[in-house]
Amino acid sequence: MYLLLALCLAAMIAVGIAVHYQVDSAQQRAIAAERAQIENLSVLEALNDYISDFRTVESEALTPMSPDALADIRTAAAEFDDKIKAASERYQKVLVHDEYRLAFSKFESQWAQYRRAANQVFQLAQSGKLHDAAKLYRGESGAKYAQANSTFGTLVFRSTESLIRDVEAKNTDARKHLLKIDALIVAMIVVTLLCLIYVDTVILRPLTHLIRMAGNAVAGKDNLRLPWLSRGDEIGTLSRTLEKIQESTASLVRNQKLATAKNTILQRALANEERLNNFQKTFRSMATHEFRTLLNVIDGHAQRLLSPRNEETDASPRYIKIREAVAKLNNLIQNWLEAAQSASLDDPKFGKRAELSLVALLEEVRGVGSDMFPNATITVQAPEGIDSRMIGDSNVLFHAFINLVSNATKYTIAPPTIDMSLSDKGEAFEVTLRDNGTGIPEAELKEIFQMSFRSRSNAVLEDGSGVGLAVVYAAIEFHKGTIDVASHVGVGTTFTITLPKAPALEAATA
Numbered sequence: 001m002y003l004l005l006a007l008c009l010a011a012m013i014a015v016g017i018a019v020h021y022q023v024d025s026a027q028q029r030a031i032a033a034e035r036a037q038i039e040n041l042s043v044l045e046a047l048n049d050y051i052s053d054f055r056t057v058e059s060e061a062l063t064p065m066s067p068d069a070l071a072d073i074r075t076a077a078a079e080f081d082d083k084i085k086a087a088s089e090r091y092q093k094v095l096v097h098d099e100y101r102l103a104f105s106k107f108e109s110q111w112a113q114y115r116r117a118a119n120q121v122f123q124l125a126q127s128g129k130l131h132d133a134a135k136l137y138r139g140e141s142g143a144k145y146a147q148a149n150s151t152f153g154t155l156v157f158r159s160t161e162s163l164i165r166d167v168e169a170k171n172t173d174a175r176k177h178l179l180k181i182d183a184l185i186v187a188m189i190v191v192t193l194l195c196l197i198y199v200d201t202v203i204l205r206p207l208t209h210l211i212r213m214a215g216n217a218v219a220g221k222d223n224l225r226l227p228w229l230s231r232g233d234e235i236g237t238l239s240r241t242l243e244k245i246q247e248s249t250a251s252l253v254r255n256q257k258l259a260t261a262k263n264t265i266l267q268r269a270l271a272n273e274e275r276l277n278n279f280q281k282t283f284r285s286m287a288t289h290e291f292r293t294l295l296n297v298i299d300g301h302a303q304r305l306l307s308p309r310n311e312e313t314d315a316s317p318r319y320i321k322i323r324e325a326v327a328k329l330n331n332l333i334q335n336w337l338e339a340a341q342s343a344s345l346d347d348p349k350f351g352k353r354a355e356l357s358l359v360a361l362l363e364e365v366r367g368v369g370s371d372m373f374p375n376a377t378i379t380v381q382a383p384e385g386i387d388s389r390m391i392g393d394s395n396v397l398f399h400a401f402i403n404l405v406s407n408a409t410k411y412t413i414a415p416p417t418i419d420m421s422l423s424d425k426g427e428a429f430e431v432t433l434r435d436n437g438t439g440i441p442e443a444e445l446k447e448i449f450q451m452s453f454r455s456r457s458n459a460v461l462e463d464g465s466g467v468g469l470a471v472v473y474a475a476i477e478f479h480k481g482t483i484d485v486a487s488h489v490g491v492g493t494t495f496t497i498t499l500p501k502a503p504a505l506e507a508a509t510a
Helices: 002-060 067-094 098-126 130-218 234-306 316-342 358-372 394-410 468-478
Strands: 354-357 377-381 389-392 417-424 428-435 482-488 492-500
Touching: 002 067, 002 098, 002 130, 067 098, 098 130, 130 234, 234 316, 234 358, 316 358, 354 358, 354 394, 358 377, 358 394, 358 417, 358 428, 389 394, 389 492, 394 417, 394 428, 394 468, 394 492, 468 482
Parallel strands: 377 417
Antiparallel strands: 354 389, 417 428, 428 492, 482 492
């Protein structure tokens, strides 16, 4: 019996050491991977700052100034150029995946093209040709910078996705090790139970029989306490052994409960960490996408005001539209801050319901969409005299419809034509949006509303972020509505959205 116990104990110790070594090795690998990813992102962050600063210095050269001041600007540009080169060399050292190396090489090539255009801007400014310099700055230089910046943004986004995937992989690895620990605990319990069964068969039953016999002989009772614990013969030894086994069993049960409780707490912590990681990823992607949409509106009006070919005599309407876009941006920032405070996608706090006119909202979407995409034909059709009032968040719905309009203009080869029609269905409104885009393959229709999904068939037209339609779905779901899609490749896509006029009471108080 003692040999069996020794072998079981040695086996459990060996398994425990092996599991501990695997957990420690996994932790060391995780720490090394996290450090590498953090260094990767920190270099990208510094490089992004230097790129933005260089563009700012280039814009400063367009203002009239003395030769000394212009020389200082050229010096500052050279300093930022050296910092960009140093950061690029540092990033090349921390690169791991070849796909990021190719993307970074593409960015370096595009940045070199932009630098040549920027040098021409500096040369024109130095020679006093500020008008030509400004024209080149807004034209070729701006286009080259936007191209390089877009490639760099894609590189940052993919690096962030890689970090999230690594964190998820580490969580999965940690769960596997926890399962090994659980298996070890089960093995310990099984071995202990086997030992107890052996002891019961070989020792306890004979001892119980002996005790009953002695008890019946002394007091004529069946259930007696062991009176031989202090004796030095075999009966006393067996009695003391029995008492120790009873104490060990009670301790084993307590340890088992403690181990189970610890395992439950650890599983909950891992699940909560994974949920928060998913929320942060979704929050960051959706906020960045929506900020970019409004910033494009502001930038479009600003470029028209700054264009030397601008023949508008009254710039007030464009200033008003810029202020309206800024107001929407402020509302969006406040909404996302409230969503971040909730720290949960199951309890979103980014919407504030109030009465709104759906016709007015669609007209606003049409106006902003026409400003963003001048080559697109956008129309709104509604029955004359329709009462389009409903309860909802106009800002959330605006972003949903402007994303649909934006997608319709991006994924089309012919001049975009978008038609939005409104109809009253009694307790709800139905909005139908039709376009003449490239269409969506039937195999992808079930996936288009998922976060980070990008259509493989339209990748040649636009390198989307996979966020826009997820924002649309979240906005419609927030209003307790539904959205259906029908599409024909090469013909166009139709989205049918149903919005209740007054959401359910529990939704309004969420």
